Every structure is written in structure tokens, then in C-alpha cells.
Amino acid sequence: MKDVDLFLKKLHYFDKKFKLIINQHNNHLKVEYLELCELIDNYSSFITNRDNEKHWNHLQQSIEIKALIENLRNNSSICIQIVEKYRALVLGLENEEITDYFRNIEDCIVKEFGDFHINSQSKILMVGSGAFPLTLLMVAERTGAEVFGIDIDDEAVRLGRHVVNILGRHLSIQIDKKTVGELTVIKQISHIIFSSTVSNKYAILDQLYDVTNKDVLIAMRYGNGLKSLFNYPMQKVDETRWHIVGEIIHPQSVFDVMLYQKIQSHI
Template sequence: MLEEYEFILSLKLLEFEIRQITAYTSAFPKCYTMLKNKLDDLCDFIYKEENVQNWPLWQSNTEVQELSRNVRETSINALRVLEKYQAEHGEKDEIQQSKYMDLLSDSVRSELACLQIDQHSKVLIIGSGAFPVSVLTIAQVSGAEVVGQDLDEEAVELAKQSAAMSDRVNRVTFTHRPLNELAFAQEATHVIVASHVADKQEVLEDLRQLASYHVKILIRYGNGLKSLFNYTWPEGNHLPGWTQSPVSTASQLYDTVILEKVMQMKKV
């Protein structure tokens, strides 16, 4: 019982500190380093073996559930703030690469092989963010044409600044247009939905109408402890019209599942 209360206290402290440091950044830029370090602490907390083992025992606790949601909303907001700062300051930024960014970069490289993305691919990344690690990594490593989509107009403009410093900028574009107004959604051979996109089911419904039958859609999500830094996905949920193939990602900060459209037989 004592360990459970210690876990609950840890969640409360993480949420409070991340929220407060995020607020401090608007007054004192040096706090961005503190914010990066605290988000790294959250990554360590998620990977801590003791927490991984005990999570199944405590996940049904209503207080743990509420605190987990609070930590997620606070940490995702903090990451957006940090990404905008890093994108805006570019090479002048003195903040070291965060643990989250390192983990994300490694995960993206694994996804490239899993999805078989190459220079002929057309990749749409939904929820690309202000500091578009996924977009730039895929473009640089594979040579694919990549479009980053984000509904946050400020994030899109900052992402363009980041891409301008890349040698693959000619094959990378960014947009804040909604999916139903984005022609590239129909051309894409691959779609990646970021783990920090909350309304994944709504996105998938749009893609059902827009995407071709040959598209591969990779959903990033986080259940269990990983839900402290990612929006969840209903594992085992049957989705009519789609096949689902979970990908082994035990060592990553988020989980993934690949969706493909079920080919419909034409009526004669």
C-alpha cells in the first residue's frame, strides 16, 4: 500500500512541476532547460522497471487514472511549448537534445524499415509539430516526399523554419489545412499519426474517405504507463474495413499499430 501512495505522490509532483516550469518559461527563458530536464525525468519514470511492474496493480485506481490524464495533458502541452522554443531559436538554442527527441529519432528510423519507406514514397505525417523530427528524419534518411500537417498554424510556420536549415527542404512541405482539404492525403502511400494527436478515431474516419486502398497508416499511441506522455489507442478494438498489425515497440516511448484498408470485392 505504501508503494502505491508513493506512486500517486510521484504523479502529483511530476504534473505540478511540469506545469509550473512551463508557466515560468514565459518570464525566464533559462527555464526551458529546466523544462527539458523535467520531461526527461518523465521519460525515466515511464521506463522505470518498478513502475512497469506495479502499473497493472494500480491502474484501476480512480485517483491514478485521473492523475495519469492530468500528467499527459500537462506534459504534451509542455512539449509543444518546448518544441516551439527550440524551433524558433534554431542553432542559437543552447538546450541539449532532450531524451524524448533522441527516443523519437530512434523510433522513426525503426518505422522507416517497418513501413518500407523509400525515395518513391509519399508520406503524410499528421501532428508534425513545431520541431518536426519525424518529417526531417524520414526525408533525410529515405529521400521520400514528406508533408507535415498540423492544425496549429504557429507550429507549421516554425516547422518551416526548421526545415529551411535542412538539405532535404525541397522534398518537405508543411500545412495547417484540415485533412479533408488536403489533396496529398489522397496521394500518400504512407500516413503516420503522431502519438500526441488526441482524436485518432476522427482522423482515421477522414482517412477512410480520402486515402487510397494501398496506403499504410501507422498509428502512434501509448497505453499503460506510456499514456503519461501519449494519447491512448483501444487495443483489440475491431475496426470495420481495416486490418491491424501491432508492432513490437517495448523499448520505445510509444507503441504503434499499422492499419491497412480491407480490399472490397466488386459486385458483378
């Protein structure tokens, strides 16, 4: 079998596994969480394996394969949500081992804003904070900044608050089920981080233009090429509104980060 065929076979394997887990979860059947964590770790290694980059480039992007890629992106993102919820629920109950996926994310968080440093006066917002809001906790702990998280999922908001109550009581972290337009603090926000698995992140970026202050810095997590199997890719932005001020590529990590700022009007 050719390498690219083996690569495709592996994609079908992950697709089947993700669908099975989502089906179990939706039907309230027992999900083997340790197996799910292992699956996500294997998928993360698969995405960051340089050999697979070559196979990805040789893949004929037929309609079927495009559909497979989209399914993998959407379903791996749902599986991350399931595993974050599990991790939040068992927090404090079990001597939980940190998985490679979360270790990988932690590495990215440290380098998120490149040279644009956050300090204790900064106000940070994360769009898609999740049930286990690792980014919020780490940023607040390391910088002393005021940190806000928003999420569209009620359960993720409830569990996110629960995790912050256990791990970050001493920190200034607030999580809400709100849109960017509903946040009263939005004009004072200095930095915004987008979770890479928010499918409409570029539409939200567009909305942010009118409601944020002129110096706001956006860290957009994304994944192109092979990494688009796990992340929503980068999109073109309105060049009269936003421009790229930096790019942080993490070869060993599941996503990369693009930094945007507003085009300053000189009228």
C-alpha cells in the first residue's frame, strides 16, 4: 500500500472513532474517557507529524475527501469539548494525569502574544473559553491581568466556573454565556484570544471592529494544511479594518496563532 493510501486509511480510522464517541455521548452511553484521551493524543501527534505533511500535500482533494476533512475537523472539536467536560467533572476527584494534548496547548499559551506582552493592567477576553478554561487560568496566573471568558455552551460555562472556583479562586476570572456585543467591558479589553475550534471566529472578528478600542490586539488561533484537520483555518480579513501584526508558528503544536490589530484611520 502506498504511503498516501495508508495516510487516508488513518484518516478514516480517526473519523470512525470520533463518530463512535460522539454517538455514545449523545445517547448517554458510557464513554471510555481514558481511551478518548489516548485517541486525542494520537490525533495530536498525527497532526504534528512532519511525514504526514507530505502525505497531506499528495492527497487528491475530491468531494469525498473534502467531506471527510470537514467531518474530522468538526468531530475532533466536539470530542475536545467532551474531554474538557470530563476533565472538569473529575477535577479534585481523581489523580488525573495531564494528557499530551493539554500539555501541547499549555506550550502554545505561553507564547500566545509573541512580543506583545500582557501585564497586570491588561484586560483579556477569550472567545470559546471551554469547560476546562486552561488559557484563562494560565494567563491570569502568569500576568495578574483581569481575564474574561465567553462560551455559547451553558454546560461549558457552568463547568468552566466550577474549575475556576477550584483552581483559580485567587484570580480575576469571569466566565459568561454572552456574545462579544453583550459584554459591558468590551471597550476596555486590551487582548482577545480566539479558540481555534470556534467555527465562526472570523465573523466574530468582523463584529469586534465596531465595539472594541483602537489598540485591541487579537490572537487568532487557527490551523492550515494538515492542522486544518483539527482547527478552523485562517481566512482573509477585510484589509481596510484589520491587519496582521505578527504570526506565531508552533511546528510542534496543534495550532498556530495570527495576530491582528485595527488599521488606524487618520481622519
